[in-house]
Amino acid sequence: MSEIKRIISLYKNKEQLPGDIVKEYLKKAQKNDFNSFISLNENVLEQAEELDKKVKEGKIEGRLFGIPVSIKDNILVKGLKCTCASKILENYIAPYDATVIEKLKKEDALIIGKTNMDEFAMGSSNEYSAFGPASNPFDRERVPGGSSGGSAISVSADEALLSLGSDTGGSIRLPASFCGVYGLKPTYGAVSRYGLVAFASSLDQIGPFAKYIEDVEILFDIIKGKDEKDKTSAHYPEREIKPSYPLKIGVLKDSFSDKVEEEIKTSLEEFIKLLEKEKIAEFKEFEIESFEYAIAVYYIVACAEASSNLARYDGVLYGFKSKSNNLWDMYEKTRTEGFGEEVKRRIMLGAFVLKSGYYEEYYVKAQKVRTKILKEFLKNLEEFDLLLMPVSPTLPFKKGEKLKDPISMYLSDIFTVSVNLAGLPAIAFPFKLSKQGLPIGFQFVSKFFMEKLFFEVLKKIEKIIYG
Amino acid sequence: MDKFEIKIGLEIHVQLKTESKMFCSCKVNIDDEPNKNICPVCTGQPGVLPSPNEKAVFYAVLVSRALNCRIPEILYFSRKNYFYPDLPKGYQITQYGISTGFGGEVPVIMNGEIVKFPLERINLEEETAKSFHIEGKVYLDYNRCGIPLLEIVTPPCFKSSEEAVNFLKSLRRILIHLSVSDCNMEKGEFRVDTNVSVNIKGKKSDHRTELKNLNSLSALKEGISFEIERQKKLLEKGEKIERETRLWDEEKRETRVMRTKEFVEDYRYFPEPDIPPFEVKKEWLEKELPILPHVYYQKLIEKGAEPKEAEIIISSPFLSEFTQRVLEKLPFNKVKGWILTEILQHVPDVESLKNLPFTSSEFIDFIGKIIEGKLPRHIGQEIIKKSMEENIPLKNLISEKVEIKSGSELENAIEEVIKENSDVVEKIKSGKVSAVSFLVGQVMRKLKGKANPKEVKEKIEKRLGI
Numbered sequence: 001m002s003e004i005k006r007i008i009s010l011y012k013n014k015e016q017l018p019g020d021i022v023k024e025y026l027k028k029a030q031k032n033d034f035n036s037f038i039s040l041n042e043n044v045l046e047q048a049e050e051l052d053k054k055v056k057e058g059k060i061e062g063r064l065f066g067i068p069v070s071i072k073d074n075i076l077v078k079g080l081k082c083t084c085a086s087k088i089l090e091n092y093i094a095p096y097d098a099t100v101i102e103k104l105k106k107e108d109a110l111i112i113g114k115t116n117m118d119e120f121a122m123g124s125s126n127e128y129s130a131f132g133p134a135s136n137p138f139d140r141e142r143v144p145g146g147s148s149g150g151s152a153i154s155v156s157a158d159e160a161l162l163s164l165g166s167d168t169g170g171s172i173r174l175p176a177s178f179c180g181v182y183g184l185k186p187t188y189g190a191v192s193r194y195g196l197v198a199f200a201s202s203l204d205q206i207g208p209f210a211k212y213i214e215d216v217e218i219l220f221d222i223i224k225g226k227d228e229k230d231k232t233s234a235h236y237p238e239r240e241i242k243p244s245y246p247l248k249i250g251v252l253k254d255s256f257s258d259k260v261e262e263e264i265k266t267s268l269e270e271f272i273k274l275l276e277k278e279k280i281a282e283f284k285e286f287e288i289e290s291f292e293y294a295i296a297v298y299y300i301v302a303c304a305e306a307s308s309n310l311a312r313y314d315g316v317l318y319g320f321k322s323k324s325n326n327l328w329d330m331y332e333k334t335r336t337e338g339f340g341e342e343v344k345r346r347i348m349l350g351a352f353v354l355k356s357g358y359y360e361e362y363y364v365k366a367q368k369v370r371t372k373i374l375k376e377f378l379k380n381l382e383e384f385d386l387l388l389m390p391v392s393p394t395l396p397f398k399k400g401e402k403l404k405d406p407i408s409m410y411l412s413d414i415f416t417v418s419v420n421l422a423g424l425p426a427i428a429f430p431f432k433l434s435k436q437g438l439p440i441g442f443q444f445v446s447k448f449f450m451e452k453l454f455f456e457v458l459k460k461i462e463k464i465i466y467g
Numbered sequence: 468m469d470k471f472e473i474k475i476g477l478e479i480h481v482q483l484k485t486e487s488k489m490f491c492s493c494k495v496n497i498d499d500e501p502n503k504n505i506c507p508v509c510t511g512q513p514g515v516l517p518s519p520n521e522k523a524v525f526y527a528v529l530v531s532r533a534l535n536c537r538i539p540e541i542l543y544f545s546r547k548n549y550f551y552p553d554l555p556k557g558y559q560i561t562q563y564g565i566s567t568g569f570g571g572e573v574p575v576i577m578n579g580e581i582v583k584f585p586l587e588r589i590n591l592e593e594e595t596a597k598s599f600h601i602e603g604k605v606y607l608d609y610n611r612c613g614i615p616l617l618e619i620v621t622p623p624c625f626k627s628s629e630e631a632v633n634f635l636k637s638l639r640r641i642l643i644h645l646s647v648s649d650c651n652m653e654k655g656e657f658r659v660d661t662n663v664s665v666n667i668k669g670k671k672s673d674h675r676t677e678l679k680n681l682n683s684l685s686a687l688k689e690g691i692s693f694e695i696e697r698q699k700k701l702l703e704k705g706e707k708i709e710r711e712t713r714l715w716d717e718e719k720r721e722t723r724v725m726r727t728k729e730f731v732e733d734y735r736y737f738p739e740p741d742i743p744p745f746e747v748k749k750e751w752l753e754k755e756l757p758i759l760p761h762v763y764y765q766k767l768i769e770k771g772a773e774p775k776e777a778e779i780i781i782s783s784p785f786l787s788e789f790t791q792r793v794l795e796k797l798p799f800n801k802v803k804g805w806i807l808t809e810i811l812q813h814v815p816d817v818e819s820l821k822n823l824p825f826t827s828s829e830f831i832d833f834i835g836k837i838i839e840g841k842l843p844r845h846i847g848q849e850i851i852k853k854s855m856e857e858n859i860p861l862k863n864l865i866s867e868k869v870e871i872k873s874g875s876e877l878e879n880a881i882e883e884v885i886k887e888n889s890d891v892v893e894k895i896k897s898g899k900v901s902a903v904s905f906l907v908g909q910v911m912r913k914l915k916g917k918a919n920p921k922e923v924k925e926k927i928e929k930r931l932g933i
């Protein structure tokens with residue numbers, strides 16, 4: 001089931017025009033009930049009109065022809081603001097298109113607007129935004145998850161059909177899970193990062209959000225591939241994936257630890273039973289010894305890189321500049337006033353672990369553990385086709401609940417960060433609603449460049465769950 | 468005996484002469500109007516990523532090979548983090564921990580000898596923007612930002628300003644011979660920072676001063692000498708030498724404090740995550756190195772050149788090779804005047820001499836004709852002048868201008884001159900032999916200079932029986 005294909009066939013049959021479709025989505029985006037958008041693309045209706053003409057001429061070619069897409073506000077779209085939800089880039093207008101945006105434009109996608117997020121993608125609740133927190137569409141008192149909260153909401157609440165976000169330590173999967181949609185964190189290097197405002201270069205990946213797995217696949221196929229502008233991007237190996245059922249799936253032992261909310265554990269058991277019953281998979285528990293260090297390692301590596309990546313916001317070339325009499329004063333005031341608390345906390349943490357004298361003890365050691373985590377994952381992936389675990393140890397939590405305690409906020413990412421450290425692909429998928437009506441989702445992890453396996457397996461599961 | 472121990476270390480930054488910048492495709496041209504050759508990458512816009520310029524890496528490897536450095540199999544870049552307006556990203560991509568070249572040595576020409584001075588490392592990095600201070604305001608030109616830069620660092624191995632300056636001259640010459648940089652100091656393509664530390668022998672101390680703004684070799688020599696004397700005086704008075712950065716004041720001809728180094732900056736280096744480590748390509752290691760200037764120098768000295776003469780020739784890679792080819796056929800003393808005076812007087816800047824209007828074999832033929840007496844010197848000089856000024860190959864000029872008159876044409880001319888100047892002939896016959904040169908001049912005039920004066924003189928003398 002693909003909403004993209006359904007809409008394009010409407011165009012092909014001349015039953016509807018891109019202008020009509022985009023207006024429906026735009027209406028909701030303009031209402032902005034959940035504060036999911038930071039800015040809207042003012043030219044989208046004009047761009048839709050161009051496509052209307054093509055429909056009338058029968059020239060429907062792009063794979064995303066007339067499909068409304070929202071973009072996380074840390075991905076550059078030429079001519080649109082790119083704020084990263086930060087005061088420091090409040091008025092920054094992107095001078096070029098990110099590689100993924102070039103690819104979307106080539107497929108005639110319609111960019112609705114730029115979505116809310118945690119400032120510079122640093123956060124798990126979308127509360128650290130200079131443009132205010134976003135709300136969970138299932139319960140406005142609760143957070144949508146972060147950092148790509150706006151992207152997840154926009155897809156969940158039909159403000160956009162697809163969205164692109166970025167995942168550094170769970171920033172696609174967590175909000176996808178909290179908002180009940182799919183969110184894919186591709187293999188590191190599968191998608192070009194050129195034009196994604198860097199948070200932690202060795203962990204960041206751009207990835208898709210969608211309501212249907214087939215649409216995730218379509219969007220991923222379009223954005224993946226080597227880009228000469230990104231030396232960390234790789235040629236994506238094209239191969240046929242034919243899963244042989246029942247698959248062997250490993251369940252992370254920590255999924256059932258006392259840190260995980262009861263209802264998530266019971267749902268996971270339910271999910272496992274369903275797949276066993278349907279003969280889709282056989283399950284066995286597995287362990288990652290260094291799992292408990294993943295959060296610490298993640299925050300050392302991510303903050304170190306962030307402290308350097310965010311150094312350019314100093315008031316000299318672009319963005320917010322504070323008034324002052326001398327250079328050093330200008331740097332200090334600009335950065336003190338321009339960055340939010342969480343960003344400053346991470347910059348300081350990063351600068352600290354890179355200090356000479358501490359570098360070996362923190363950064364170098366963290367990199368060693370990082371390698372160990374990857375090795376453990378790969379070892380388990382020799383035995384299993386897929387690894388299964390929750391996305392978050394909790395259901396979507398209430399706004400403000402974790403703001404005073406950064407460590408408990410960091411622990412929301414306990415199941416997601418290790419995958420980024422390993423560079424492996426992972427996908428968050430919705431399973432059911434909790435008793436209170438909040439989405440519960442899980443994630444699969446696979447080998448490098450095996451996203452196709454997710455798509456095949458989840459198409460089958462989607463059919464079973466939703467018919 | 469001198470009671471002082473002098474240690475001088477050098478850190479040289481060299482702009483590489485690549486087409487495009489280190490991490491983007493912007494043109495390398497600092498002479499263009501400000502901020503013309505810029506793009507999102509070299510101005511550090513959010514979201515950009517660096518793509519290393521292979522040519523620049525190759526150049527860094529080439530220099531490392533020429534200077535006998537150890538080159539690792541795998542290279543990577545690191546980030547050097549600090550804030551400054553000329554640094555748009557807030558960090559410089561450079562090398563740290565791993566250098567393109569480790570160790571190595573520079574063959575330096577010192578008083579006619581080749582002396583080898585050690586190197587510590589050669590790093591490849593990116594250039595910063597250029598700032599201008601005009602009427603209290605700072606202006607930034609990002610044309611320079613992102614140009615590939617080599618950082619060449621020596622240990623504190625020099626004992627005098629002469630050694631340091633000779634080292635720099637030799638290093639510059641090598642880089643010019645490798646065609647990796649023009650090393651124009653005025654344009655800032657070759658910049659030198661200096662550490663000077665004077666100690667009383669036997670006493671351990673870690674003080675040193677860093678000298679900046681030494682923008683020419685003469686300023687370097689003077690600045691270092693000044694600093695050595697300044698530190699000596701302080702030591703003699705028993706005073707402490709501060710660890711500081713001092714600026715060379717070109718007008719007052721002295722160094723003064725720029726900043727004290729109580730606070731050591733922490734650059735928070737870490738490996739650049741945007742550029743994966745990469746292998747040093749085999750082809751970079753196998754490409755044939757050009758002959759280095761000190762090798763040319765030694766050959767020239769062997770062939771009898773004076774050190775000064777040899778140094779002039781090796782300042783141009785082209786002239787070095789040209790001269791070497793000529794010397795395969797002809798002795799140095801037969802050609803040195805022609806090369807060093809006749810040719811070079813028409814060249815404004817020997818270092819940048821990249822070609823001549825004639826080949827070495829044409830030149831060899833030309834000199835051969837002069838040696839054989841087929842071509843008079845003075846005409847040879849005119850030919851060189853015309854060739855150089857009008858860019859005409861020598862062989863065209865020789866065939867057009869010089870066909871030495873001899874045989875009957877020459878005999879006839881001599882007969883005519885003798886007839887026309889019977890009075891002079893009488894004088895000669897009566898003993899005033901020196902007047903023969905007058906007759907030679909007349910013959911030459913008649914033949915429009917196209918004769919060999921020596922031959923004419925001999926013929927006249929023979930004809931007159933003297």
